[in-house]
Amino acid sequence: MLRMSPISRLGASLLRPSSLAPLGFRHGSRIPPIRALSSRAADLPQGWELAPIQDVERMGRYSPGGYYAVNIRDSFHNNRYRIVHKLGHGTFSTVWLANDTLKNRYVALKIGTGDANFKEASILENTAPHSQLLPPLLDRFMLEGPNGKHPCYTTIPARMTVSDALDASDCRLFQLDVARALAAQMALAVSSLHDHGLAHGDLHLGNIALRMTSEMSQMTQKDLYDTYGAPRREEVVHLEGKPLPPGIPTHGILPVWLGGRSEDISLPDAQIMLVDFGEAFYPDKEKKFESRTPALLRPPEARFEPNQPLGLSSDIWTLACSMWEVLGQGPLFKSFFRDEDVIAAQQIEALRPLLPAWWKRWEARGEWFTEAGEPIKDDDDEIETLEDKFKISMQQSRAAEKMPLFDPEEERALLKMFRSMLVFTPEARSTISQVINSEWIQKWALPAYYELEKSKK
Secondary structure, three states, rough: OOOOOOOOOOOOOOOOOOOOOOOOHHHHHHOOOOOOOOHHHHHOOOOOOOOOOOOOHHHHHOOOOOOOOOOOOOEEOOOOOOOOOEEEEEEEEEEEEEEEEOOEEEEEEEEEOOOOOOOHHHHHHHHHHHHOOOOOEEEEEEEOOEEEEEEEEEEEOOOEEEEHHHHHHOOOOOHHHHHHHHHHHHHHHHHHHHHHOEOOOOHHHHHEEOOOOOHHOOOHHHHHHHHHOOOEEEEEOOHHHHHOOOOOEEEEEEEEEEEOOHHHHHHOOOEEEEEEOOEEEEOOOOOOOOOOOOOOOOHHHHOOOOOOOOOOHHHHHHHHHHHHHHHOOOOOOOOOOOOOOHHHHHHHHHHHOOOOHHHHHHHHHHHHHHEOOOOOOOOOOOOOHHHHHHHHHHHHHHHHHOOOOOOOOHHHHHHHHHHHHOOOOHHHHHHHHHHHHHHHHHHHHHHHHHHHHOOOO
């Protein structure tokens, strides 16, 4: 996962053994850095004795196999890419806004750790040319340093992720036309992968990036700094006041925030890219059994059928959950501690019934349901069907903000589409082609997307 804020996550990166930070930006840089100090640094593993800096990569990872040290104004690849600002980091990369001096444009430069690889770059090379909803691979090269050989590549930068936009907002809602256009693009992006037999494997709003606006792309470096702030550095401190270990930078660089609140995103600025292909896989060529998707969106077969390989249908479940959060307020399923039993109980209430074999395997079922499958509720508890959730998340939340609502015809079409995607049996879920051909996508989502496309011309 890209780590720039404790309250929002951008997807992991595009280079990794498992992850390299994606293309977006964080609002975390608006918050003063927070240090978590310990009086017992000697008790910590090697590399953890340095005080953490909020929104900055773990500085102890500047070691063999780890990060490559970068400073603002550094140049790379025969001086072609000059570092302008920091965008963020992931476990296996740092990501920088750079000026491509050859093409006179901004690019996102991802520099992998010494133990990263080009897996995601190779996926983009094969799939991105077929869809404008995937980040194009512009260039790639290797960089040698004291911590190893670092895979690097450039692509177009993003402004923020959809998750960031919601986290920056008090109401956590998009305008209705924007939400429709976002949902359409998400479905089309997944379609571009599934058409190649590729499952994304980690679909959530932290991996849906909003493109940098044309106005931002045309800014000079001075204009960029005047508008969004110059790079900020924070001193790296040893927890016991000792000198820094060899190879550790003296300062961490905080990421820039180029984003905005969800409700302020206009239709022309609602262009997305699907990012983070570190969990992507070809079901026909490889077997994958574990889902690292956040628990609230994780397809139920990942828990109840751990010995069965995941397929393209796992993306359909996570796409439905992601689209729900774009169209409404908050996630479809909720659990403060990401408790998988709480999540399962909510899924059953909304979608009923759980498959018999899964029901028998679920040892905690008696806490929420009778053996006949009837919910056990206290007097103050209410059962939330999918229709109840729609009313609360989609309609009441919008009404409270005086935003337009879904009319009854659209509500019916939306619920029909969601029910076709949120089926417990993976093989019975809609395919991505069926999702795109659903009544709601055709009559409401795609027209909003076409309006977005027209606004670019």
